[in-house]
Amino acid sequence: MKNKMKLFFSATLAVALLALPQTRGATPSATVSAAADTNSAPADTMAALFGDPVIVKGSGFEIKRSELDEVMLGLKSAAAAHGETISPEQSSGIESQMLNRLIQIQLLMQKATDADKADGKKKADAQIATLLERAGSQEALDRQLKGVGMTLDELRAKVMQEATAMATLQDALNITVADSEVEQFYTNHSADFEQPEQAHVRHILLMTIDPATRAPLPEDQIQSKKKQIDDILKRARAGEDFAKLATQYSEDPGSKDKGGELPPFGRGEMVPEFEAAAFTLNTNQISDVVTTAYGYHIILLLDKIPAKKLALADKVPSPDKNTMTVADKIKDFLTQQKTEKLAQPYLENLKKQAGVEILDPDLKAAMEAAAAAATNAPPNAMPEN
Numbered sequence: 609m610k611n612k613m614k615l616f617f618s619a620t621l622a623v624a625l626l627a628l629p630q631t632r633g634a635t636p637s638a639t640v641s642a643a644a645d646t647n648s649a650p651a652d653t654m655a656a657l658f659g660d661p662v663i664v665k666g667s668g669f670e671i672k673r674s675e676l677d678e679v680m681l682g683l684k685s686a687a688a689a690h691g692e693t694i695s696p697e698q699s700s701g702i703e704s705q706m707l708n709r710l711i712q713i714q715l716l717m718q719k720a721t722d723a724d725k726a727d728g729k730k731k732a733d734a735q736i737a738t739l740l741e742r743a744g745s746q747e748a749l750d751r752q753l754k755g756v757g758m759t760l761d762e763l764r765a766k767v768m769q770e771a772t773a774m775a776t777l778q779d780a781l782n783i784t785v786a787d788s789e790v791e792q793f794y795t796n797h798s799a800d801f802e803q804p805e806q807a808h809v810r811h812i813l814l815m816t817i818d819p820a821t822r823a824p825l826p827e828d829q830i831q832s833k834k835k836q837i838d839d840i841l842k843r844a845r846a847g848e849d850f851a852k853l854a855t856q857y858s859e860d861p862g863s864k865d866k867g868g869e870l871p872p873f874g875r876g877e878m879v880p881e882f883e884a885a886a887f888t889l890n891t892n893q894i895s896d897v898v899t900t901a902y903g904y905h906i907i908l909l910l911d912k913i914p915a916k917k918l919a920l921a922d923k924v925p926s927p928d929k930n931t932m933t934v935a936d937k938i939k940d941f942l943t944q945q946k947t948e949k950l951a952q953p954y955l956e957n958l959k960k961q962a963g964v965e966i967l968d969p970d971l972k973a974a975m976e977a978a979a980a981a982a983t984n985a986p987p988n989a990m991p992e993n
Contacts, residue, residue: 663971664707666962669714671707673968678758679706704974707966715958716773716780724779728772735767736760745861778943781950785942793938794920801934804875806913807886810850810868812840813860815903837897837904844894850908859903871925872913882907 664671680694680703687694694702720728743749753763794801814833816825824830840857844850851867858864875883882905885898889909898905918924920938923931932940966972 661967663968664711664964664966666711666714666959666964668718668962671710671714675710676703676707679710700970700974701978704971704978707971708975708978711959711964712955713769713773715955715962715964716776717769718962719780719958720772720776721779724775725768725772727775728768728770731771731775732764732768735771736764739763742862748861774947777951777954778947781947781954783943783946783950785939785946787935789942790920790935790938793942794934798917801918803913803916803918805887805915806872806874807883807889808872808910808913809870809886809889810854810908810910811860811863811870811882812837812844812850812854812858812868812906813903814840814857815859817902819859833904834897837906841894841897841906844906844908850894868908869910887912 660672660674662670663673663676680699683702683706684694740746740749743752750760753760814837816830816833817823818825825833836857840853844853851869854868855864858868860868863870873883873886875887877883878886879900879902881898881900885895885905886907886909889895889907891909891911893909895905895907895909898907918934920933920935922934924934924937925931966975
């Protein structure tokens with residue numbers, strides 16, 4: 609199922625961090641750690657150097673420059689982890705969008721009920737659990753957060769605040785999605801629920817690059833890793849438990865505690881060498897040593913999942929849950945669509961009631977330009993992968 613479903617608060621810091629890529633076939637923390645190292649000084653350092661003026665004020669709240677800088681730092685970190693950069697020209701427009709999100713969140717938090725806050729906490733706990741799983745360990749996640757000048761407690765508070773704001777908005781707009789709407793969407797977008805053939809594997813990885821810098825290891829260490837992976841392959845083919853070998857030797861923190869097991873994947877989701885080897889194996893067959901940019905792998909094919917059309921009751925991965933049904937995912941998407949359609953006039957009214965003022969002239973001009981562009985933008989289309 610195509611699942612890049614737009615969220616109304618999709619580009620704030622917390623969700624930007626959730627978007628950091630999980631490197632398939634390698635260690636998830638390696639790419640992220642390297643990206644974090646490319647960041648400029650954290651927001652608190654910038655504030656110490658240049659001051660921390662209030663850039664927005666409204667009834668019951670204010671927003672300081674450091675809060676916006678922190679969001680931008682998180683976005684740049686996520687972009688770097690994808691091998692991309694945010695240009696100075698792009699940065700101005702993105703800043704205005706992010707500031708608008710921060711204003712909206714503050715306005716909605718003032719209207720949050722206890723039920724909204726409970727919903728926000730539940731969703732925040734699930735998102736933090738997802739981050740931990742992607743990072744591979746608490747230590748790896750702490751390194752990622754350090755790269756953007758945050759602690760886990762600070763991130764948890766931001767995620768909870770954003771989730772609470774969304775719950776408050778949906779309550780205020782009285783957003784509901786009927787089962788008949790879910791079924792109609794499923795029927796009208798049947799091609800989006802075609803799942804291609806997938807491979808389900810365990811693997812063992814010995815890395816030949818430094819996980820932080822991604823620079824190649826010295827040649828003598830690479831040769832030592834090659835000798836070690838050849839020995840592990842012999843043991844696996846002699847009948848030793850593959851999952852135990854993966855837990856003991858694999859250097860992929862995202863899978864080693866699961867006996868090297870990876871979630872099922874389709875073609876185009878793994879590095880080419882890994883994918884080619886996986887799809888040529890038969891069930892319970894062990895590959896030769898596979899060399900990729902990350903190192904040496906051994907792959908055990910658990911099974912292949914034939915291509916099929918997903919049914920409404922089928923389970924699919926979710927960013928903030930272990931699994932959810934196709935119907936639930938469609939319902940979430942339709943809820944977000946309805947929210948986006950109705951939210952803008954409601955939020956603009958809240959801003960007027962709160963007497964919101966943008967105190968930074970450049971940001972004020974950029975936000976006015978962004979608002980004008982949004983007014984002329986076409987409606988959202990069906991999201992794609």
